[in-house]
Amino acid sequence: MTRLLPTALLAMALLAPAYSHSTTPIPRLKPGLVVPKAAVPVTKGRAPGARYFKASVPFPVLKPMRTAKVIRKPVIVIDPGHGGTDPGAVGVKGTYEKTITTSAAHELAARLRRSGKYSVILTRTKDSYVNHDDRLRIARKGQADLFISIHADSAGNKKARGASVYTLADRAKGRSKRIVNNQNWILDVDLSAQSDPVGDILVELAQRKTESQSDEFAGILLNELAGKTELVGNSHRRAGYYVLLAPDVPAVLLELGFLSNQADEKLLKTKKHRAKIISSVERAIDRYMDER
Numbered sequence: 001m002t003r004l005l006p007t008a009l010l011a012m013a014l015l016a017p018a019y020s021h022s023t024t025p026i027p028r029l030k031p032g033l034v035v036p037k038a039a040v041p042v043t044k045g046r047a048p049g050a051r052y053f054k055a056s057v058p059f060p061v062l063k064p065m066r067t068a069k070v071i072r073k074p075v076i077v078i079d080p081g082h083g084g085t086d087p088g089a090v091g092v093k094g095t096y097e098k099t100i101t102t103s104a105a106h107e108l109a110a111r112l113r114r115s116g117k118y119s120v121i122l123t124r125t126k127d128s129y130v131n132h133d134d135r136l137r138i139a140r141k142g143q144a145d146l147f148i149s150i151h152a153d154s155a156g157n158k159k160a161r162g163a164s165v166y167t168l169a170d171r172a173k174g175r176s177k178r179i180v181n182n183q184n185w186i187l188d189v190d191l192s193a194q195s196d197p198v199g200d201i202l203v204e205l206a207q208r209k210t211e212s213q214s215d216e217f218a219g220i221l222l223n224e225l226a227g228k229t230e231l232v233g234n235s236h237r238r239a240g241y242y243v244l245l246a247p248d249v250p251a252v253l254l255e256l257g258f259l260s261n262q263a264d265e266k267l268l269k270t271k272k273h274r275a276k277i278i279s280s281v282e283r284a285i286d287r288y289m290d291e292r
Contacts, residue, residue: 075142075144076119077120078108078120078123079105079124080124081097081101081151082096082097083098084129084130088101088152090154091152095259095269100152101152102124106122106125108282117286132243140249146289148251149252151254151256152256152259153260154258155260155261157260160260160261161230161232161257161258162229163229164237165225165254165255166252166253167214167218167238167244167251168214168241169240173207206247210248214244220284220287221281223284229276
C-alpha cells in the first residue's frame with residue numbers, strides 16, 4: 001500500500017486539469033486564425049474604457065470614431081476711426097483724420113489677410129460714418145478675438161507728437177453695465193432680468209479678463225512700435241472711449257501720431273511710414289496670439 005501511493009497521487013495530479021470544475025476553460029485560437037468582425041460581440045451603451053464582467057472576461061470596446069477638428073482662425077476686427085460726416089481731427093496742412101485711418105486700416109487688413117493666419121473684419125470699408133454702438137456690435141457678432149481702433153491724435157501743443165495706445169480706464173468701467181443691459185453682451189445673459197448685484201458681478205468677471213488681455217496686447221504693441229516710429233511720453237494711456245467699452249472683447253485704440261504736429265502729419269500721409277507702423281501692429285498681433 002505504501003509503494004502504490006505515490007503512483008496514484010501522480011496519476012491524479014496528471015488528470016486533475018481535465019476534471020476540475022473550479023476553472024473555466026479558456027478557448028484558444030489556432031495560429032493565424034482570424035475571427036470575422038461579425039463574430040465579435042458589441043454591446044452598445046457603454047463608454048470607452050476598461051470594462052469587465054464578474055468572470056473577468058474582457059469587455060470588447062469599439063475604437064472611438066475620429067471627429068474632424070474644427071480649426072478657427074482668430075478674428076481681428078479693425079476699426080477705422082471717424083468717417084463720413086465725421087472727419088475727426090484736421091491736420092496743420094488740412095489732412096483729415098478719417099483719411100489717414102481709412103488708409104491705415106485697409107493696409108493692415110490687407111497685410112493680415114495675406115498672412116492667412118486671421119479672419120479680418122473692418123467696421124467700415126469706405127468713407128462712411130458708423131455709430132459707436134454698431135462698431136461694437138460688429139466686433140461681437142464677428143466673435144472678435146481682438147479689436148483695434150485706429151485714430152490720429154490732435155493737441156493744442158503743436159510740439160506734441162508720437163504714437164500712443166489706449167485701453168479702458170477704470171473710471172469708465174461702470175458705463176459697460178448700462179450698455180450691456182440693452183444688448184445682452186455677456187454669454188447672452190439678459191442683465192435686465194438680474195438683480196443689480198448679480199449683473200454687476202457678471203460684468204466685472206468679464207471685464208477683469210478682458211482688461212488683462214487688452215493691457216497685455218497694448219504692452220506688446222508698444223514694444224513693437226518702439227524704434228519704428230516716435231512714441232509720445234506715457235505711451236500706454238487709459239480713457240473711456242466708447243469703442244473700448246465692450247466687457248468681453250479685448251480692445252485697444254491706437255493713435256498713429258499727431259496731425260496737429262507738422263512732422264507727424266507729413267509722415268502719416270506717406271504709405272512708407274504707415275507701413276512701418278502697420279508691420280509693427282502685425283508682429284504684435286502674432287506675438288499676442290502665439291501666447292493664447
